[in-house]
Amino acid sequence: MKKKNILLLLLSLLLILSVIVSGCSAVANKDTAPREPEYANDYNGSLAPDEDMDLPSINPDSVNPADPSLPRRVIKNADMTIVSTDPVKTKSDIESKASSLGGFVSDFSQQINNYIYIQMTVEVPGDKLDLFLRQIGDSGVKIERQSVTSEDVTDSYYDTETRLATTRDLLNHYREMLSSAETIDETLQVQAKIDQLTLELESLQGRLNRLELLTSNSRVYIDIYQEKDPLLEKPSELEPLSWQHVKYFISNGFSRLGTILLLLAQYLFIGIAVGFPVILVVVLIILIIYFTKKRKKKKALAALAAAEHETKQKE
Numbered sequence: 080m081k082k083k084n085i086l087l088l089l090l091s092l093l094l095i096l097s098v099i100v101s102g103c104s105a106v107a108n109k110d111t112a113p114r115e116p117e118y119a120n121d122y123n124g125s126l127a128p129d130e131d132m133d134l135p136s137i138n139p140d141s142v143n144p145a146d147p148s149l150p151r152r153v154i155k156n157a158d159m160t161i162v163s164t165d166p167v168k169t170k171s172d173i174e175s176k177a178s179s180l181g182g183f184v185s186d187f188s189q190q191i192n193n194y195i196y197i198q199m200t201v202e203v204p205g206d207k208l209d210l211f212l213r214q215i216g217d218s219g220v221k222i223e224r225q226s227v228t229s230e231d232v233t234d235s236y237y238d239t240e241t242r243l244a245t246t247r248d249l250l251n252h253y254r255e256m257l258s259s260a261e262t263i264d265e266t267l268q269v270q271a272k273i274d275q276l277t278l279e280l281e282s283l284q285g286r287l288n289r290l291e292l293l294t295s296n297s298r299v300y301i302d303i304y305q306e307k308d309p310l311l312e313k314p315s316e317l318e319p320l321s322w323q324h325v326k327y328f329i330s331n332g333f334s335r336l337g338t339i340l341l342l343l344a345q346y347l348f349i350g351i352a353v354g355f356p357v358i359l360v361v362v363l364i365i366l367i368i369y370f371t372k373k374r375k376k377k378k379a380l381a382a383l384a385a386a387e388h389e390t391k392q393k394e
Contacts, residue, residue, distance in 0.1 A: 153231050154293045156300070163306060164305065166197045169220055198300075243280065246279055
């Protein structure tokens, strides 16, 4: 009986001991569980490293209105169709006009079949677009179609600029947090947010750069077609001239003849001006030869007359 009581007492002690050990282990595990870094909320308005911090994408339709006192940001482009008898010369003239205003040709293509067709994209400073279009209109080319489009992106531009500054500040804060991290988990969490913010920063910077480019320069998309000239369309030998040819020859014949005569006069004047020294030398040589022959002829006539006179005296 005593042995049975002793055995029960030992079992009771073992049970109590096991309960005590289990309780101590639970307390120890609770004290050593991972904690959120104490510095996670030091930054006012920032997110803790284990929270979702995806920045919203920029939607031009839902951005905050910009301050009305800020300069307006407008994307302004133009589109035009030109008909020219000499598309290559017209393209060169347009390129020269753009260059004089600080612009340039950013895209160009040319097709040559029966007629020449040129496509080109010209970029000029946005504040000189209207002047550039007026210069093309005053150059004498035939403009068949012209349109100008504009898009106000002021709100989107300054919203992107604000988001960029905010993201940059937040990135600097997480870099400071990275230097204070005490465990590997904390370091990995903060580094993941730094990588995410870096990508977002690059995306915002790229968008701001593109908006800056689109609003600073205006693009003019130009199509140049060669005008159909009846003189270039040779009629068949078996067919009479069409009334279109006859009308064209009558209406343009005199003007073209006058142009040809004017060109001949201009080139003749240029030739005389350039070759004047040579012409002067040639004229002098001709005069010398002329007067020399004239003098010899005069002497010969005088000698002949003297000989005849002497012969008469002897008779």
